[in-house]
Amino acid sequence: MNGKRMKLMVILMLLVCVGIAQARIKLVALPERAATVIRLDNPMATLIEEERVLTLQKGLNKVDFSWKGVSIDADSIRLRALDHPDDKVTLLSVSYPPNEAALVWDISSDGDYAETVRISYLLSNIDRLITYKAVADKPETYVDLKSYLVLRNFSGEDFDKARVLLDYGEAFEQGIDHEETKQMLFLKADKVPIIKVWTFDAAKLPWDPEKLENKNVGIPVSYRIVNDTKSGLGEFALWGGKARLFQDDGHESTIFLGEDVTGLVPVGEKTELYIGDSRDIVVTQRKMKDERINLQKNNDEGQ
């Protein structure tokens, strides 16, 4: 927990008392936050797990967990004793004080312990994005692919040092403040083969030149990338995100080809990134005949 920031609102309090007064006047100890894990494997929600040391007394202990200025799903909060997971330290009940962003754990302890507990909760407004940057070679046969992880923290909470976990790969240590965004290289794969695809669909694109009235019809162009070992990928599913594609122009520089959003690409599957339209391929179609043939009639309608 960052002591410098007054906005820090998650307060864990050990109430050394036997009952909760109605007005909730509290004399509390403030346990230090130990290891913190930010788990970003689910794009819909971010799980925070933090460890704290509670000084438990023999008998009933009331532990108050409250927060302010952050958005925690109260139903998601879980507590687990790590030192005495057996019957020596037992969570008896959880109660929610009225009109407060808080909950109170009743914990039974059979002795005086400095107990390490792990608290888990879903915290809103902290997440990650994935972006891709691909640079194609001049003949458009492969791309050098880079993927960036973008951590965004607008949760209201500063994390000085946290272990960040994705759904694969090693956890890494990273601090991130409230309102801070960090972008870091996440994946680098050189010479990933691509197939360039032009797609004309007469059901979607206009084809009668006289009805276009001086407008071009672009034929959509995509790069197809397969997430497999042949491509130098295939270790894990590629997360969805915005991809920006560039091309080596042969003059020690690149041009921007286009951008698209890719969905999740499981191992073995392919993705097609639409980069732009070709206007050098022109498809012209004209209806020359429109006839009904082999008509079957009732006797009444026939001649």
Add this chain to the structure above:
Amino acid sequence: MNRHLTEQELIEFQFKLASDVQRAEISGHLQECASCREHMEQLQRKFSSLDLLHEEIKASDDLISSVIEHARQPVRKRIISVSRPAWLSAAAAVLLVGFILLASHLTEKQSQDREFARKGDQPRIEEEIRPEQPIEGVITKSPADKTVVLSKPSSAVAKLETEINGRSDTEVRYALALREEKTKAINRSLDFEGGKPLKDTISEQPPFAPASAIELVVLPRRDKVQLTIYNSANLTLVRERRNLTLKRGWNWLQFMWANTLIDPTSLNLEPLAQADKIDIQQLVFPARLRELGRWLIRSEVSGQVPFEITYFTSGLNWRAFYIGTLAEDEKSMQLHGYVRVGNNSGEDYENAQTRLIVGKVHILDQIAELAKRQYPYNRPGGPPIIERWAHIRDVDGDAIALYNGTETVQLDARFLKLRPREIKKEGLSEYFLYTIEGTETIADKWSKRLLSFKAEDIKVKSLYKYDEERWGPQTIRFVAFTNDEEHNLGQTPIPNGNVKIYNQADSQEYLSYVGGTDIKYIPVNEEVELNLGPARLVKFEPTLTDFKTENYVYDRKGNIAGWDEMRTWKIEITNTRELPIELEITRGFGTTYWTLQSNTPYEKHDATHARFEVNLEPRSKRAFGYMVITYHGLREESLTKTTK
């Protein structure tokens, strides 16, 4: 000489650019005219101020030609934003106090450093390397920034003090920042060793970068700028090359883009040398600070490293347009293609290599919208909508800026002024890349027009068309040609744009305006027809002379189940022009079941249309007729059986 000398004449005299005769005249005039003498002295003082910079940049011929060019142009006003002077004054005052304190400290420290440098005292060098303290570097938009001089540490400070005198508050702030860097450079002068790694270990933990709004910064020079401008989207890829001074260990590099239209999600930094020893670990958009990003760089080397920074910006644009001139016989045409490049980005781009992309690029978000975001990647849970239009920076166009370019660039510029720029064209993927020769300076709010191509003697076909369904009851004039080598074109596609066609009105090459239109993108080998609007001098009059129905068929109940309709049309065409014409007539019948009888040849254009092509002599009339039978209901089947 009965008039005062102009500034240009004085400059040409001063730098011996005028002819001997002119110089003699000017010299004589100067002896007689006190006003011109004073003007001359003022100019000489102005040029002598260049000596301040002579160690770094020579006042070469190209500089002189730039000055002359500048003198020819009207003086550009320097617009200062309201908020800036107050801030700058405050900053200058604070920095001035800091400078006085620093100066005394520096003199002492510098003498120590020189002593250590002579002795080669290694422990002292080690003391100067503090891996946990990063160098704070900032890349700003200043076009006047300079490189840090590392080769002459002993003279650097004295020279710097000279530089500070007589500068504006903006420049003082810059110079003090430079001074700080020079001081650091002096301290580290023995640390460089040609970029070789030193032996001490780099801390595992990156240093803390304070989210402070008060900065003391270094301004690395923008060595090279390349702009790749798209016309299908408001997007420009900017590529800058800068030499950055890294220290071994952790370095923070800060990039600020206030008041520009840069997309921060596109920021990318790459080392162009020692890439295996330099690791760009992350890009941080700090909390509470807006419009800046910080790269955290882990470097195993110390010294200057060239870096490339790329990003997208909006506000730069280009468009193509064309001017065609038809020959008197309208059988050939001269076509000039132009591009017009405009800059509304809030940033001046000096001596930038400019490239234009022809093609339709797919983008998901408008760059201008990304530039306006409060947070670069927005915030989870949806962005709060905040309207925040970027303010446009003041234009910095004073004369000293002329001397801040490198010699090579200005040398190119001097020669390129002698002839129009050429545009090199090449295909890449589905795009065409137009690279404008040399470099261009495109100041904010300015635009430039450049010749893209020039094609002479393009064979064209003057064509008139009549199609009521498309253009109503009027004849439309077209000029048609093909984008191929046979027509002296065909090297590249022709980008979409407006075209204006003129006609040679007489032998004295007076022109008359024929018409204008927008053309679509024309691929190579594709025919283009320029629609020049209604043709007043070609009349087309269709008249329905007869209509009847026949061949009724009935069902078993006696109801009509099919019939034929016969229409007879008379067509009269009048050509009042003094040139022969070709007219394409398209007639539609509203059904796919039809037959047509005519003495004039026609072709079935598609299922519902027939097309005639007729030629008319100058000032002539022509008439022809046709009869069309359309089949309805059960009679449609009779046509199907006939055609089988």
